[in-house]
Amino acid sequence: xxxxxxxxxxxxxxxxxxxxxxxxxxxxxxxxxxxxxxxxxxxxxxxxxxxxxxxxxxxxxxxxxxxxxxxxxxxxxxxxxxxxxxxxxxxxxxxxxxxxxxxxxxxxxxxxxxxxxxxxxxxxxxxxxxxxxxxxxxxxxxxxxxxxxxxxxxxxxxxxxxxxxxxxxxxxxxxxxxxxxxxxxxxxxxxxxxxxxxxxxxxxxxxxxxxxxxxxxxxxxxxxxxxxxxxxxxxxxxxxxxxxxxxxxxxxxxxxxxxxxxxxxxxxxxxxxxxxxxxxxxxxxxxxxxxxxxxxxxxxxxxxxxxxxxxxxxxxxxxxxxxxxxxxxxxxxxxxxxxxxxxxxxxxx
Amino acid sequence: xxxxxxxxxxxxxxxxxxxxxxxxxxxxxxxxxxxxxxxxxxxxxxxxxxxxxxxxxxxxxxxxxxxxxxxxxxxxxxxxxxxxxxxxxxxxxxxxxxxxxxxxxxxxxxxxxxxxxxxxxxxxxxxxxxxxxxxxxxxxxxxxxxxxxxxxxxxxxxxxxxxxxxxxxxxxxxxxxxxxxxxxxxxxxxxxxxxxxxxxxxxxxxxxxxxxxxxxxxxxxxxxxxxxxxxxxxxxxxxxxxxxxxxxxxxxxxxxxxxxxxxxxxxxxxxxxxxxxxxxxxxxxxxxxxxxxxxxxxxxxxx
Ligand SMILES: Nc1ncnc2c1ncn2[C@@H]1O[C@H](COP(=O)(O)OP(=O)(O)O)[C@@H](O)[C@H]1O
Ligand SMILES: [Mg+2]
Numbered sequence: 001x002x003x004x005x006x007x008x009x010x011x012x013x014x015x016x017x018x019x020x021x022x023x024x025x026x027x028x029x030x031x032x033x034x035x036x037x038x039x040x041x042x043x044x045x046x047x048x049x050x051x052x053x054x055x056x057x058x059x060x061x062x063x064x065x066x067x068x069x070x071x072x073x074x075x076x077x078x079x080x081x082x083x084x085x086x087x088x089x090x091x092x093x094x095x096x097x098x099x100x101x102x103x104x105x106x107x108x109x110x111x112x113x114x115x116x117x118x119x120x121x122x123x124x125x126x127x128x129x130x131x132x133x134x135x136x137x138x139x140x141x142x143x144x145x146x147x148x149x150x151x152x153x154x155x156x157x158x159x160x161x162x163x164x165x166x167x168x169x170x171x172x173x174x175x176x177x178x179x180x181x182x183x184x185x186x187x188x189x190x191x192x193x194x195x196x197x198x199x200x201x202x203x204x205x206x207x208x209x210x211x212x213x214x215x216x217x218x219x220x221x222x223x224x225x226x227x228x229x230x231x232x233x234x235x236x237x238x239x240x241x242x243x244x245x246x247x248x249x250x251x252x253x254x255x256x257x258x259x260x261x262x263x264x265x266x267x268x269x270x271x272x273x274x275x276x277x278x279x280x281x282x283x284x285x286x287x288x289x290x291x292x293x294x295x296x297x298x299x300x301x302x303x304x305x306x307x308x309x310x311x312x313x314x315x316x317x318x319x320x321x322x323x324x325x326x327x328x329x330x331x332x333x334x335x336x337x338x339x340x341x342x343x344x345x346x347x348x349x
Numbered sequence: 350x351x352x353x354x355x356x357x358x359x360x361x362x363x364x365x366x367x368x369x370x371x372x373x374x375x376x377x378x379x380x381x382x383x384x385x386x387x388x389x390x391x392x393x394x395x396x397x398x399x400x401x402x403x404x405x406x407x408x409x410x411x412x413x414x415x416x417x418x419x420x421x422x423x424x425x426x427x428x429x430x431x432x433x434x435x436x437x438x439x440x441x442x443x444x445x446x447x448x449x450x451x452x453x454x455x456x457x458x459x460x461x462x463x464x465x466x467x468x469x470x471x472x473x474x475x476x477x478x479x480x481x482x483x484x485x486x487x488x489x490x491x492x493x494x495x496x497x498x499x500x501x502x503x504x505x506x507x508x509x510x511x512x513x514x515x516x517x518x519x520x521x522x523x524x525x526x527x528x529x530x531x532x533x534x535x536x537x538x539x540x541x542x543x544x545x546x547x548x549x550x551x552x553x554x555x556x557x558x559x560x561x562x563x564x565x566x567x568x569x570x571x572x573x574x575x576x577x578x579x580x581x582x583x584x585x586x587x588x589x590x591x592x593x594x595x596x597x598x599x600x601x602x603x604x605x606x607x608x609x610x611x612x613x614x615x616x617x618x619x620x621x622x623x624x625x626x627x628x629x630x631x632x633x634x635x636x637x638x639x640x641x642x643x644x645x646x647x648x649x650x651x652x
Binding site for chain 1: 544546547549550551552553554555556557560564565568569
């Protein structure tokens with residue numbers, strides 16, 4: 001796939017009053033990719049996407065679509081469209097009328113309109129007999145599909161999604177995530193997807209951009225963001241982690257509260273800060289000589305997480321999380337825990 | 350609703366069979382009973398009287414004489430249909446103008462910040478605290494020959510505007526002026542039924558301003574528009590003071606005919622027959638509009 005930039009953001013800011021909702025975001029979206037923007041609620045995701053579809057204009061900076069500045073092009077003149085968080089279906093229309101609406105706006109004659117709308121229903125896995133049903137009679141999942149079909153009927157160059165699945169139950173969400181990814185692959189369209197759920201981002205995306213307080217703090221492939229977060233915020237956002245406050249002392253990192261020293265992760269600069277280790281990178285010591293500092297503690301809780309078990313270990317006033325495969329042998333309640341230096345991440349504070 | 354009835358004290362239920370039957374009546378019916386009775390006494394009873402009287406011989410004062418159709422025949426032979434026509438025309442044109450005038454105002458109030466919307470609302474409602482006739486007389490003083498407007502312009506420029514009253518446009522102006530709130534507020538209610546994100550979605554899907562207005566805003570706001578239109582149509586059908594003061598008799602509306610039949614003509618049956626026709630006309634308008642309206646949906650009960 002030749003990577004051609006379709007959408008480019010240059011130092012985009014958006015202020016509400018004197019409060020910045022989006023700050024200095026620069027970004028390049030590649031044609032045909034599935035790009036996901038994740039971030040906690042209030043981090044500015046909706047504000048950003050509204051500027052990208054043309055419902056708002058940036059306070060500063062430029063938005064370029066295929067190299068052309070589109071800052072002031074209104075939403076109805078842009079070749080992009082969005083699936084709203086609220087779906088925003090037209091409540092007084094049938095499923096078919098909803099889906100055919102963008103075609104009607106374009107002045108396509110009713111016969112061709114219907115044929116195309118039906119194609120889009122099929123693409124969104126909606127049975128044809130829904131065509132004449134009022135949207136108000138559709139279930140949550142069906143409405144979701146109507147909104148998707150309607151956006152597909154528009155045939156946008158870029159399709160945006162603002163947390164469309166957040167109101168659905170887990171099973172349906174999983175199913176629709178997969179379908180969405182399939183549709184993206186089938187149509188080859190560029191998808192830009194917003195979610196606050198990391199899991200959703202991991203399943204579907206080619207690349208992920210993590211937002212915090214209006215800024216894009218890291219952009220990369222899902223694995224990269226998961227394995228090599230560039231800040232404490234990203235590492236914590238990407239899942240549960242153990243956070244050990246450490247001070248640099250003679251080439252080692254000393255954790256005051258646990259009274260143990262650890263190796264500096266390879267490639268990291270020795271510094272005061274926090275050492276972060278994912279629960280699945282922690283392991284119980286049984287016999288073999290440890291390569292790193294060892295923590296002693298008491299297991300006081302365990303949870304089954306599908307194929308894995310998570311143990312909560314009380315050690316020196318903090319709670320550590322350790323995960324193991326479920327079928328491996330049960331650990332000693334008086335646990336000794338360690339981790340490989342390369343699995344730890346050091347961030348200066 | 351029935352829950353409330355069931356929690357009534359046992360003693361009431363045990364009192365007698367009659368009380369037991371009363372208990373079967375839902376609380377909602379009880380709550381609606383006073384207003385129901387009031388409507389029955391204050392609305393239905395006069396209506397029945399009017400209908401009865403309209404079939405009585407000319408100039409009688411008892412509703413129990415021998416029924417006749419002569420009053421209805423008179424309406425056509427004595428050219429009362431002309432004042433009917435005028436009333437209908439005035440009501441239709443005023444309602445149409447009210448729709449057009451109120452729409453941008455309603456949109457502006459919807460869009461305004463809550464504080465400003467409140468100020469605008471108060472400004473629009475304030476005139477309702479002054480009697481309609483007094484306000485209309487005020488306009489006459491303002492617009493008439495040698496009135497405030499004509500006098501001022503003449504004094505300042507020497508140019509004479511003359512009288513702006515005593516014509517049909519002045520009557521229409523009066524009706525529009527007096528009934529504006531009755532169109533505006535239902536319209537604002539209607540516009541509140543249009544979710545902003547649905548409008549944005551339409552625009553995002555390529556709808557022009559006009560297409561968005563026609564396909565999304567208008568149909569979703571229709572209940573409010575229809576109610577406002579109906580209200581204005583029905584009350585301006587009975588418009589009386591506007592024609593009397595601003596029109597000064599240039600046209601006679603049906604309400605004026607009814608008044609003179611009852612007062613100076615002392616012909617109750619004729620007045621009743623004319624009233625009955627107005628009621629039928631208004632009722633027909635309400636019926637036609639209501640058939641197009643889903644009340645459940647309007648009250649937000651539909652999913
Ligand atoms: N129209 C607005 N006026 C004022 N502040 C706004 C407006 N829209 C969003 N904000 C603020 O901008 C910030 C980002 O909001 P938003 O983009 O909705 O976040 P997200 O979608 O990531 O949850 C929030 O603090 C929010 O209060
Ligand atoms: Mg949001």
